[in-house]
Structure formats: C-alpha cells, structure tokens
Amino acid sequence: MDFDTRVLHRELAELLRWERRKRREQILSEVLFYALLAALVALPLHGWLPAHVLRWFIPALFIAALAPVFLIRRRWQPLHSLRALARLDKTLRLEERAITAWELLERKETGGTALLVLKQASEKIHPGAARALFPRSGNWQAYVALPLFVLWFAMVWFDVELRFGRGLPAPATLAHQIREFSRELQEKAKSDGLRESLRWGRELEKAAQKGIEAQSGDEPFKRELAGIAKKMETARLPAADRHQGFRAETEQNLKDLKAEVEAARDLLNFSEGAKGAQGSGQKWLERLAALPQLKKQFDPQLQGRSLGENELRSYLDKLNDQVTRELDRRTVLDAQQFLEQLTKQGKGEKGETEARLAGRGEQQRPTDGEKAKTKGHLPGDEPGRREDVFAAPPQLPAAAATQLKGLLAEGASSGMAFKGKPSPGKSEISQDEVVATYRRQAEAELEAEQVPESLKDIIKHYFLSLGMGEEKKSTMSDQQPVER
Amino acid sequence: MMEAVAQVEERMDSARRSFEALKAEMARVIVGHGELIEQVFIALVCGGHCLLEGVPGLGKTLMVRSFGEVLSLSFSRIQFTPDLMPADITGTNVLTDDPSGRKIFDFQRGPVFAHIVLADEINRATPKTQSALLEAMQEQSVTVGGKLHRLENPFIVLATQNPIEMEGTYPLPEAQVDRFFFKLVLHYPSREELGRIADLTTAAPLAELREVLDAAAILLMRQWVREVPLAEVVKDYAVRLVLATHGRQQGGTGAAPLAEKYVLYGSSPRGLQSLILAAKARALFAGRPNVAFDDIRAMLPPSLRHRLILNLEADAEGVGTDKILAQVLEQVPEVP
Numbered sequence: 079m080d081f082d083t084r085v086l087h088r089e090l091a092e093l094l095r096w097e098r099r100k101r102r103e104q105i106l107s108e109v110l111f112y113a114l115l116a117a118l119v120a121l122p123l124h125g126w127l128p129a130h131v132l133r134w135f136i137p138a139l140f141i142a143a144l145a146p147v148f149l150i151r152r153r154w155q156p157l158h159s160l161r162a163l164a165r166l167d168k169t170l171r172l173e174e175r176a177i178t179a180w181e182l183l184e185r186k187e188t189g190g191t192a193l194l195v196l197k198q199a200s201e202k203i204h205p206g207a208a209r210a211l212f213p214r215s216g217n218w219q220a221y222v223a224l225p226l227f228v229l230w231f232a233m234v235w236f237d238v239e240l241r242f243g244r245g246l247p248a249p250a251t252l253a254h255q256i257r258e259f260s261r262e263l264q265e266k267a268k269s270d271g272l273r274e275s276l277r278w279g280r281e282l283e284k285a286a287q288k289g290i291e292a293q294s295g296d297e298p299f300k301r302e303l304a305g306i307a308k309k310m311e312t313a314r315l316p317a318a319d320r321h322q323g324f325r326a327e328t329e330q331n332l333k334d335l336k337a338e339v340e341a342a343r344d345l346l347n348f349s350e351g352a353k354g355a356q357g358s359g360q361k362w363l364e365r366l367a368a369l370p371q372l373k374k375q376f377d378p379q380l381q382g383r384s385l386g387e388n389e390l391r392s393y394l395d396k397l398n399d400q401v402t403r404e405l406d407r408r409t410v411l412d413a414q415q416f417l418e419q420l421t422k423q424g425k426g427e428k429g430e431t432e433a434r435l436a437g438r439g440e441q442q443r444p445t446d447g448e449k450a451k452t453k454g455h456l457p458g459d460e461p462g463r464r465e466d467v468f469a470a471p472p473q474l475p476a477a478a479a480t481q482l483k484g485l486l487a488e489g490a491s492s493g494m495a496f497k498g499k500p501s502p503g504k505s506e507i508s509q510d511e512v513v514a515t516y517r518r519q520a521e522a523e524l525e526a527e528q529v530p531e532s533l534k535d536i537i538k539h540y541f542l543s544l545g546m547g548e549e550k551k552s553t554m555s556d557q558q559p560v561e562r
Numbered sequence: 563m564m565e566a567v568a569q570v571e572e573r574m575d576s577a578r579r580s581f582e583a584l585k586a587e588m589a590r591v592i593v594g595h596g597e598l599i600e601q602v603f604i605a606l607v608c609g610g611h612c613l614l615e616g617v618p619g620l621g622k623t624l625m626v627r628s629f630g631e632v633l634s635l636s637f638s639r640i641q642f643t644p645d646l647m648p649a650d651i652t653g654t655n656v657l658t659d660d661p662s663g664r665k666i667f668d669f670q671r672g673p674v675f676a677h678i679v680l681a682d683e684i685n686r687a688t689p690k691t692q693s694a695l696l697e698a699m700q701e702q703s704v705t706v707g708g709k710l711h712r713l714e715n716p717f718i719v720l721a722t723q724n725p726i727e728m729e730g731t732y733p734l735p736e737a738q739v740d741r742f743f744f745k746l747v748l749h750y751p752s753r754e755e756l757g758r759i760a761d762l763t764t765a766a767p768l769a770e771l772r773e774v775l776d777a778a779a780i781l782l783m784r785q786w787v788r789e790v791p792l793a794e795v796v797k798d799y800a801v802r803l804v805l806a807t808h809g810r811q812q813g814g815t816g817a818a819p820l821a822e823k824y825v826l827y828g829s830s831p832r833g834l835q836s837l838i839l840a841a842k843a844r845a846l847f848a849g850r851p852n853v854a855f856d857d858i859r860a861m862l863p864p865s866l867r868h869r870l871i872l873n874l875e876a877d878a879e880g881v882g883t884d885k886i887l888a889q890v891l892e893q894v895p896e897v898p
Contacts (some may be wrong), residue, residue, distance in 0.1 A: 157898065160795045164897045178793040190566035191789050194574075194851040197567055406689040 083193075086200040087183050090163070090176065097162040098154050104217050105148050111219035113140035114226040122232060125251065130293035133234055137227075166203070169211050175199040240408035252420065253289030258302065260286055263413055269335075272406040278310060278413055302423045307417040310410055334508060335371035337400045341514035342372055343394050346387065354532060369510055372397075405512040519540040574849055581847040583774040587636040590624050590769045593762060594755040598746050602629060602720065605841040607691050607783045610743020610836060611699050611719040613684075613734075613868060615777055620748040621759075622722045626680040629720070632779065634773035635677035635715060642687035644730065648694035652704040654712075669706060674698050676819055677714045677777060681721035685731040692738060695719060699741045716780050731754045736871065743836050745868035747884075783846070792853045797838065799896050800858050804834045806890045818890040824876035825886060830870040837865040855896045863887050 117137040124133045163177040170176070179199035182192045232238075264279035266272070285306060289299040327335070375397060520537050523529050529537060582602065586764070588599050598614075605612045623639070630637025640651055653672030660666045673679065674695070684692060698704050702713045721742070723734075739745075751759060762768070807821050808814025808828030816822050841857035846858050848857075867883040876882075 161897050164795065173850055173852070174796055175850075175852055176795055177795055178791055178852040181792060181795075187791070188563070189789070189791075190570035191851050192791055193563060193567045194570045195791055198851065264573065321643050 082101075082200045083183060083196050085205070086179060086196055086203060089200075089203050089205060089207065090180050090183070092206075093166060093212075094159050094162055096208045096212065097158070099152060100212070100214055101152075101212070102149070104220070105152055107217060107220035107223055109144045109148050111223045112138075113137045113224065114223060114230050115145055116144075117138045117230050117420065118226070118233070121230075121238070125293075129291065130291060136293055137230065147494065166211070168210075170202050170207075170387055172199060176203065222303065236407055251288045251290070251299075252303075253299050256299075256417075256420075257286035257290065259284055259413075259416065265408070267406075267409065270333075270405060270409075272409055274313075274406045275409040277409055277415070282306065282413070282417075303417050304421045307414050307421065310414040310417070329405070331371055332401055332405055332408075336398065336405065337508060337511040337514075338369040338372040339394055339398045341400065341510050342369060343391070343398070344514050346391055346394065350380055402412075513541070513544050570851065573782075573786055573852060574846060577786060577846050578849040580775050580783075582593065584632055588625070588628055589773050591628050591762070591771065593753050593758045595621070595748065597627065598645075598748060599625070599845075600627075600847070601744055601840075604840050604847070604861075605743045606633075606716060606718050607780060607787055608743060608839045609716065609842050610829075610839075611721070612740040613745045614720060614722045614748060614852055615725055615745065616722070616748030617726060617750070618724060620750070622748060623682060626678065626720045626722075628771060630678045631771040633678070634775055634776045635716070635780075636735065637678045637680070638676035638680060639680040640673045641682045642684050642691070644686060644688060644732075646687045646691045648691050649706075650690065651694045652698070652706055655707045667707065668712065669709070671711070672704075674704060675713060677716055678726075680715075681719055683724060684721040685723045685734055687732065689732050689735060692732065694733060695721075696738055696741065699738075708769035709853060710711055710741075710754075716777055716784070718731045728849055736814060739868050740830055742868060744840070744864040746864055768856055783843075787843045787846055788841065790845050790851065790853060792838065792842065795897055796853050796855060796858060797843075798898075799855055799894070800834060800841070802894050802898070803858065803862060803890055804829045804837065804866070806832075806894050807886070808864060813844075813866065816896075817893045820881065820884065820886045820889045821870075824872050824879075824881050825870050826873045827871040829866045833866045833869040837861055840865055848889050855882070859891055860889060 114137055117140055120136055124136075127133055159180075160177065163180050164174075166172065166176045167174050175195055176199050179196050260279045260282035263282065264276055267275035267279055285299075285302055288301065292298075493516060520541055523539065524534050581600075584603060585599055590598070590764060592599065602612055606629075614626075616622055621843045627639070629635075634714065640646070649672065651672050651674050653670050653675065655667040656670050658667055658668045669798045679698075681695065684695075694704075698713060698717075699719050702715065702717050704711050704713065724731075802815065802817070803815070805828075806817040807825060808821050809825055810816040812828055814821065814828055821828065833843065837858065838853075840861040841853045844857045844861060845851070851874060863884055870883045871887060872881070872886075875887075
C-alpha cells in the first residue's frame, strides 16, 4: 500500500509539473506574440535608433521587458494545482478522487477511508497519464506568433519604412532626400549627355545610400555632403570657351541652342546624303542661320563671309560640345549650391524645400498670404492660405520625356519621344526640334527600306520643304512652340 | 493497512447494500418518490429531521409509516390540530398511587418518545405546540416538570405540511424551520405511477414490509458518514454555494442575481452543515469513499430551500427558492 501511495504521489506531482510547464510555455508564447506586435507597432520609430543594427534587437527588448511581468503576474498558484487535479478527475471520471487523494497525501492521512480513496485513485491513474491525457495545446497567440514574426522579419529585412503622418512623400532623412535628388540628377544628366553631372550624381547616390544604411543621423551626413560640395567646387568645369556669350544666356536658351545645333547638324548630314540636292554650303548656312539661337552665335563668327561644309560641320561640333559643357557646368553648380544650402540651412522643412528648389533652379512659390503675381492662375495661390508644396500639381522636371501620339491606323506604327521644357501648367518644345526629329526618323525609315520606293522622294521633299518653310517663318517669329 | 482498507470497503459495501435493500422494500408500497426515500434515509443517517411538503394524498404518511416498519424502529404519529397542547406531544406528569399507596407524579411519555415521529400537518398546531418539538428536535430530549427525559436514538421527526389550505394554519417560525435537516417536496405522480398506485392499493391488501435495518445499524452508519473524507476544494465549493444565497449586503458573493434580488436572508451555517453531511452520506451510499462535487450539487436544494427567506417581491413575482438555488448552482464554479 505504501508503494501505491508513493506511485500515486509521483504521478500527481508529475501532472502538476507538466501543467506548470505548459502554463509557462503558454505565457512565453503570449509574451512573444505581444513583443512581436509591439515591435511591429514600433517600426516607425526605427529612425530614432542610434544604430541601424539595433532594430533587430527590438523584439528581444520587448520580450525582456514583458516576460518578467507576465511570469510574475500569472505565476503558478495553489489554485492552479486544484484546477489541474479537477480536470484530471473530470477526464478520468474519478469523482474527485484525485483531488481528494492529493490532499490526503499532502496531509499524510493514514485512516482506513483515506487509504481507500488513495487506492481507488491509484487504480485509475496510470503512469504517464498526465502527458497522454493533457497534451500541449497552443493558444491562439502561439499560432499567430509565427506569421507575426515572419511579417516583422520581412519588414525589417526589406527595410520597409513606415513613418508617422500621412501623405508625406518626402523622405524622412537627409540621406533619403539626397538619394532622390541624385537619381533625378543622373536622369537629367543621362538625357542631356552631361558627363560630369552624371558622375557627381552617382557619387551622391553612393554617399546617400551609405548614409541610409549607416542610420547615423543627419549631422554626420551633412558633414559628408559638405565634403562632396567642396570637391565639386574644386573639380568644377571651367566656363566654356565662349563663356562670354554663354554666361549671359539662360539655361533655357542654352538648351534651345543645343537643340538647334543638333538640328543643324542633322540638316547638314541630310544634304550630304541626298544626291543631287540643291544648294551649296553657303545656302545651307543661310538655312541654319534661320534658327534663332544658332543665328545669334553665327553672326559674330561669320561677319559676312561664307563657310564651307566641312568648316561648318566642325564649327557645329565645337559649338555643341561647348554648349553641353556649359550646361554640365551649370548643372554641377546647381547641385553644389543645393548641397551647400542643405548643409547650412537644411534644418526644418521649409529650409529643405527651399534648398530643393534651388537645386532645381526654381524659385519658391509664394506662401502665407502672399498673392502670386506671376502664377496667380495656379490652384492654391489664394491669399491667406498656406499652400502645401507637396500638394501642388506635379511639375515636370526639366527634359522630362513627353510622348506625342498620333491616331493608329493599319500597319506598322512608330512613336517618338520629345523632351519638353517645363513651365508652370505646361511643357513646350520648339517646332525646329520636332521637325528635325521627325526628319531623322524619316531618314531612318527610308534607309531601313520600310517605305515604298515610290514614296521615298515624296517624303524627302516634304521634309526639305518644311525646312524651307521654316526659313520663311523665321522672319515672322523666332520660334513656334508646340504645346502639350 | 490493507486490512483497514478492506474493512472500510466492507462497511461501505454493507451500507450500500442496506440502502439498496431499503429502497427495494419501500418500493413495494411506495410508488415513485425514489429520490425522496433516499433523502429521508440520508436525513435519518445524518441525524436530521425532514419537513415534507405536498398536497394531500401523495403518500406522505404512508411513506413515513413504512419507514418505521422497514427500519425496525418505533413509530408514532401526531396529528397536529389547533387545540393540540404541548403536553400532548411531550407527555405529562400524572398523579398516581405507588405500590405502597402513596400519591406520586408519574411521567406519562408522549408520542414524541419514538424513533420516528410523524408530525402530520404540523402547521395546523399553534406556535406554542409547534415549539414543543423544538427541544426534542434540537437536543433530542424533553423537559417536563423540571426533569429531563432523553428521547430514543436514532430519533427523527418527519413533519408534513400542506402548501394549500392556508386558512387556520400557523406558519412555522423560521427558527423551527431551520432545525429541519431537509425540506422535501412531494410532486404529483406521473401517469405510469398513478396506474401502479391504483394496482397496489385497490387489487390486494398492502404487502407486509420486511425489516432490513435496525437502530444499531443506523447508528453505525451515522458514524461512518462522518468519516468520509471531504477535499478542501469540495468544501470550499459548498461554502461558496451557501454564500451565493446571500445578497451582497449580507456578506454574500452576489454570484446569483436572483438571490441578490429576491433573498432577504440567505442560508444559515446550519444549512452548510446539512449540505456537507448529506453529501457525505450520499457518497457513502453510492459506495464512494470521498465526497464529489456532484454530491454537493444533489444535496443543495433539500438542504437549503427552507433556509432562504425571500422578500415580498419574490412572493409577488412567484419566484421560489428552488429557482434561486438552480441559478446559484449554475453560477458558482466548482473550482474558482
């Protein structure tokens, strides 16, 4: 009998140990769930962490904070033992023999009736019954914890940036802003063939990326930016040879000039390729001179004398190179100024916005109560209303691609991309540029023999006539914009 | 140790067999009321008294008389009427001659001097007469002429009362009601039971009942009942049930909203004693050496239904104690 009571005591104690263990596991799974939940909620606060790598330790931090609270508040108590024993009674239909037996064992009762209770209980409780009868059953927090962990891990791994506030497209840190700026700069440089600008754009992007990954805050990054701005200043391209003429020109005029030079070179190439085409170099020069910006450059150069075709070609190449270099220089200068402004007065949203606009060569629009004098037709310019700079209609960046589409008919079709010059509410492109582009494509089509033989001459004459018509028009107006 | 266990097993088996035999014997003359017979027997073994309530003709008197026959115990019946005097119950001193011719007072024992006393229609006697039973029920003795007279052991009062015909009745005082171990309610028999009653009582004379238990056996059982172990958690369940019958103002738990609303005074501690003792007896007769939650649940209504004092609102809305106790059972968990 003694043996039986010892076995029974061991079995009941094992049941209680098992239940305690399950309870601890449940508590820890709850702690894990709430810690992951808290870590997810705290994602937008990652920006305030002193080091980037610390974000991986946030759940551990929450676990360390929550676990003692949970484990103490929900610690095992005698009542839990009673519940476990009552559950055993219910499961085995012991009619409270187990719970009574446990008490009798604790009190070490040896009366006849007490021993009978112990005997009857030990007959029904088999060794290892506890684990078999009450296997682990995960609470819902345990089931949710894994997907929650995967979600948190993915968000941290892929650096998903959640921030407070809504509708703020602006990046949170200076490094993000610089990365955005550098990408725009590179895009512009690529489209205009600005090598130096492209190089600086890439360098800036590298620095920004490093700053984002380091999460070292704005101040150290500003110092790095200042260094880059200094390097830019040192390595800045010298002004173009014809800088005296270009210095006075606006960026827009320079871009027009570049487009006209390209058109002129195309015209020159076309005349060379066209057999029996009429006109000498002088005659072509007259046509080229009809282009307003180009004419302005030609007049002091020619001084009444005529140029041969080769001379003209060489001159145009040189002019193109100079214009590109000047544009490149100005872009780098803009970028440098942008960086300097950021490093000096980059504190606060307004300052940053100003710096951004400076980097794009734009003026800031009027705000509080200041009525716009030149752009009053734009929405959001009413007096007394503060206009959110980000809520303004999107403005096309310089040299953004503009797609002109015609009606599609049967057969093959082709499209053409134009880079419009942005101005508030519209973007425009000169007719000369459009014509030149069309002509180039027509030539390509002709060479590729995608045009019927009988129509080739007609197409050539058509574009030549357009060029001549332009000469006449130029006397009336310098430029005919095509609006989009 | 094994011998002790075997001894306990044997006596438990003996108690269970005696109980089964008693029920079988009673079933020969009483149709239905199996649960009621069990509860009366439990009250007897626990040394308690029962108040039986039921409309006339349900076999209350027959059942009590049959108990006396089956248990081989002396039985007396007192028909309570308004003119019944206390001395008619307890007995009185009468002047007689002794063998030497001297005049002496001799105590003539009243009908209360029996093992089983049937107090029929107890609420028809005056409170003064009803209270004559108080001492007998509580102390198991009567005092007449300054002299204490011990009653038989075992002693059980089985009082009946009619819930209708309240005209000319004297409701039992609360103190006296509280002294009843159980209040048992006899319900009207079912269709099948009625048919069997007709067969039993109209075809042939009532069967002669066999004695299955004597006074000594009952007293032994009374001892065994008290030895049945009761786990703390089960006891705590009984305590919480009793406390749930009290409103919060009386220190109750307020677990049962009906009790909170309709109970003026909840169960007395005597109710808890009855409940636990009855649960122990039930476990013994079930052949179980320990008290289960089920025993407590089963014994709650007969133990407490007469101990709840309801307010006027309950009376007006027809809410009875059984309904309140059912809710108490529903609301109080076995393990908190």
